[in-house]
Amino acid sequence: MLRTEGVVKVFPISGGRSFTALDNVSIHCPEAQLTILRGRSGSGKTTLMNILSALDMPTKGKVYFNGRDIVRMDEHSRAKLRRHEIGYVFQSVALIPMMTAYENVEYALRLARTKGDRRERVTECLRMVGLEKRMNHMPQEMSGGEQQRVAIARAIAHKPKVIFADEPTAELDTGTGLQVVKIFRELCENEKITVIMTTHDNGLMELGDRVYQLEDGVIVNG
Numbered sequence: 573m574l575r576t577e578g579v580v581k582v583f584p585i586s587g588g589r590s591f592t593a594l595d596n597v598s599i600h601c602p603e604a605q606l607t608i609l610r611g612r613s614g615s616g617k618t619t620l621m622n623i624l625s626a627l628d629m630p631t632k633g634k635v636y637f638n639g640r641d642i643v644r645m646d647e648h649s650r651a652k653l654r655r656h657e658i659g660y661v662f663q664s665v666a667l668i669p670m671m672t673a674y675e676n677v678e679y680a681l682r683l684a685r686t687k688g689d690r691r692e693r694v695t696e697c698l699r700m701v702g703l704e705k706r707m708n709h710m711p712q713e714m715s716g717g718e719q720q721r722v723a724i725a726r727a728i729a730h731k732p733k734v735i736f737a738d739e740p741t742a743e744l745d746t747g748t749g750l751q752v753v754k755i756f757r758e759l760c761e762n763e764k765i766t767v768i769m770t771t772h773d774n775g776l777m778e779l780g781d782r783v784y785q786l787e788d789g790v791i792v793n794g
């Protein structure tokens with residue numbers, strides 16, 4: 573589903589120097605599986621996620637999304653890819669505070685301008701994350717884990733092929749984090765969504781179909 577070949581990312585830094593954040597990264601994230609990128613803070617996880625999800629360009633190397641090299645796409649096609657085929661989940665949940673769980677998901681779906689019955693799809697997505705009964709709760713009436721699950725429902729509403737989740741459990745305790753990763757597993761198995769997430773929590777590794785370890789911008793396993 574997603575594959576990189578020899579990806580390098582060099583950032584210009586002050587004083588006319590440069591910093592190599594990713595060096596010769598080649599990974600493969602198979603369809604309908606959960607791939608985990610692990611590594612300490614500063615190891616390059618977010619940089620790699622941004623490149624995989626067409627938010628940023630590598631300095632060198634290839635990135636294949638479903639067989640297409642997204643590095644060679646024009647910006648319009650990349651924007652279309654992001655809008656239709658990708659869902660994003662972030663560390664800080666960022667739900668709209670004055671909207672209920674239902675309205676948060678419905679709003680995202682409206683922005684995506686999808687066709688079909690929105691009510692049914694919103695309900696279905698909240699059911700998939702186990703929050704059907706919390707539909708009419710405001711974000712501040714839900715726990716951190718529940719809010720993150722609403723964010724997942726929001727990310728899958730437009731039926732993306734791939735979900736990117738950058739440290740989605742960083743602000744949750746271990747048990748709640750585990751629950752969130754289990755939801756990603758279910759989305760892989762039941763909905764055939766491909767999920768790529770980053771973490772520095774060792775307790776979550778065994779839930780990944782594949783785990784890539786990053787150290788100073790280099791993959792040290794796999």
Ligand SMILES: Nc1ncnc2c1ncn2[C@@H]1O[C@H](COP(=O)(O)OP(=O)(O)O)[C@@H](O)[C@H]1O
Pocket residue numbers: 583584585591593611612613614615616617618619620
């Ligand atoms: N825009 C940028 N300019 C310069 N350096 C950057 C930039 N973005 C990230 N870096 C550096 O690249 C390294 C990897 O960052 P990042 O991918 O955010 O790591 P992680 O997500 O694993 O914590 C860090 O040392 C960071 O300082």
Ligand SMILES: [Mg+2]
Pocket residue numbers: 617618619738739
């Ligand atoms: Mg990061």
